[in-house]
Amino acid sequence: MIEQASILLSLAALGWIVALALTRPAVRRSRGGAIALAMATLYVATLVDDPSPLAALLFLIAITLAALLPRRRFDDAVAWGLRLAWLGATAPILPLRDLTRVGQARLRRNVPGVRVAAVVAALVMPVAGAALFLALFASANPLIERAFAGIALPDATTVVWRVVLAVAVLLPVWATLRPNPRVTAWDGRIAGVALPQTGVGTLILSLATFNVIFAGQNALDIAFLWSGAALPDGVTMAEYAHRGAYALIVTALLAGVFVLATLRPGSAGAASPVVRRLVTAWIVQNLLLVASSGLRTLDYVDAYGMTVLRLAALVWMALVATGLALILWRLLRGRSAAWLINANAFAAAVVLTACAIVDLGATAAAWNVRVALARGRAGPPLDLCYLERMGSSALVPLATLERHAHGAGLRDRLGYLRWQAQSRVAADQASWTGWTFRNARRLATVEAMVGPRAPRLRGPGQRRDCNGRLTGGPQR
Known part of the structure; x- marks a missing residue:
């Protein structure tokens, strides 16, 4: 809409x-x-x-x-x-x-x-009388009847x-x-129930336990994810990278909530040097955890390609890492809760503004095409169906692929997909309600690359799948 x-x-x-x-x-x-x-x-x-x-x-x-x-x-x-x-x-x-x-x-x-009731009472008689006389004249005069019928x-x-x-x-x-x-x-200000204070001994025991558990997870990531060592039999790198990315982000978020809830500035725990050191070590481990989640996602992208969801996940991970760093800075520098809230809100506003300006779909499509042209069959498989579903966002990347395609069959499929997207964008641009500057630039770029005319395709009029392959039978 x-x-x-x-x-x-x-x-x-x-x-x-x-x-x-x-x-x-x-x-x-x-x-x-x-x-x-x-x-x-x-x-x-x-x-x-x-x-x-x-x-x-x-x-x-x-x-x-x-x-x-x-x-x-x-x-x-x-x-x-x-x-x-x-x-x-x-x-x-x-x-x-x-x-x-x-x-x-x-x-x-x-x-x-002006009283509304008085106005209504004054208008009842002239309006009702006029309607009655006009109805009588319309029944008696065909010219007036036709005039009313034409309204x-x-x-x-x-x-x-x-x-x-x-x-x-x-x-x-x-x-x-x-x-x-x-x-x-x-x-x-909202009236509420104050959170109970946690004892220093409980905090030290909890933070020491958490640090040991997180150290084990980070050690495994360093051993297999960062160093590139071979995984045990039955576990692939794609599975190892994909399964842990989002769960580790949830873990980091829970850690941030724990620190905010139990270590408020001015509390006994925040004043304890031992607690502060343990919290610092734990947040640093959480930052390493977020970095490992980002690396897992990048490894998965390297194996299966970029999507808008994976790109958004990487942006979200960077925002979570920023929030953890701000929590640590607040604890070490004694900043207020308002400072932490405003700093996180500012970071979120910057990210959302960037996402509103940048087309994430076009960014993901351009990344996939660039990798496909640079690495060929050694890179991740190129999902043409995904590019077809992206519509105008994939128009320029499809034209780029078409220009660099070597085989006649691949060039035919890419030409079909590109022309379908180009035709839809041109139809939207022809209407003033659907015209946009970004699509105007895209059309101009594509026309400069491959021209404004339809490509010569195999089997004109026959149905094709989302990959651009001929499936037989006439198009509906």
């Missing part, structure tokens, strides 16, 4: 930014508001280039922060997340609140207002959906132009 209305969506988002900047000068004067507004503009540029749900979500967060930051400085990422959720939950009632305030202001100033009323379902869409768009815009003051007045 978002991809099919890129221009309209981008223009609406840009208009939203302009309206917020013009109607609320405090946003421009506030440093935080100006930065958030600049980030919202960056996400609009991303929507113009290639719209995606992630870019739209980041734009909503940025422009909402721009509307609220002039009223309260950024203190805690979790508190601000709850404030944004509060503003979103109360957005439907904000217009009613403002209308009520307008009515109350009129009453205080004795300004005469095409809009479909009721279409009208309802357009009204719902208009309301869904106007509510968040109204919430940023007229934000609820209670949202920023809240200090972000």
Whole structure:
């Protein structure tokens, strides 16, 4: 849906930014508001280039922060997340609140207002009478009857959906132009039950045990994964790499939660030198564990190729390693919980922004094609079905493969797959609702490489599978 209305969506988002900047000068004067507004503009540029749900979500967060930051400085990422959720939950009632305030202001100033009941009562007779007389004239005069018959009323379902869409768009815009003051007045504190303190002796025993167990796992990874030693019979490197990648990340996350829950700054455990050394050693081992998970994934990619999920997993592992390093830094330097939360939120925002700008599908496809051209049969098998499912993201990589294909059969299959993707992209580009800058660049690149015309294919009109192979029988 978002991809099919890129221009309209981008223009609406840009208009939203302009309206917020013009109607609320405090946003421009506030440093935080100006930065958030600049980030919202960056996400609009991303929507113009290639719209995606992630870019739209980041734009909503940025422009909402721009509307609220002039009223309260950024203190805690979790508190601000709850404030944004509060503003979103109360957005439907904000217009009613403002209308009520307008009515109350009129009453205080004795300004005469328009009563809806009086207007309805005044219109009943003229409207009903006019409808009656027009119906009589239509039955008596064929010219009037034909005129009424030629009037095409809009479909009721279409009208309802357009009204719902208009309301869904106007509510968040109204919430940023007229934000609820209670949202920023809240200090972000939530009453809760304090976590029990863990004794220093228990912490030392637990951390020593954890370090020994983690040392065993890391020793096995160093022996077989990092050094490249031969695995025992019946265990392949692909199996060893694939099975442990995600489980080890869960292990590292649990370790981070344990440290956060039991070693808060100012606690007895955090003040103990022995505990601090054991925690430092344990977090370092967790970082090695995350690095081993990344290496396992890279080994699996080396054997079976890159996918969007595997690329996203590598990005996630880097983010987990950053979080562990920040936990260690907080413990050693005595940083506050707010500092740790904001640092992790900033790292996550940077990663999500990069993922919104970069096409992960195109990155994975380009990696597979580059490896296939460099290593040939010695590299991982090239999954043409996967490239076919990626659509426009694989258009340029398919054209690159087609240009470098040696065999006539392979060139025929790649030409078919490339032309199918190129035709779909060209059809989307022909519609103003589906046109994007990124696909325009892709089409221009492919046309410069292989031309705008369809390739000469074997068995024209016959069905093919996702690999581009002829399967026999005419295409449906």
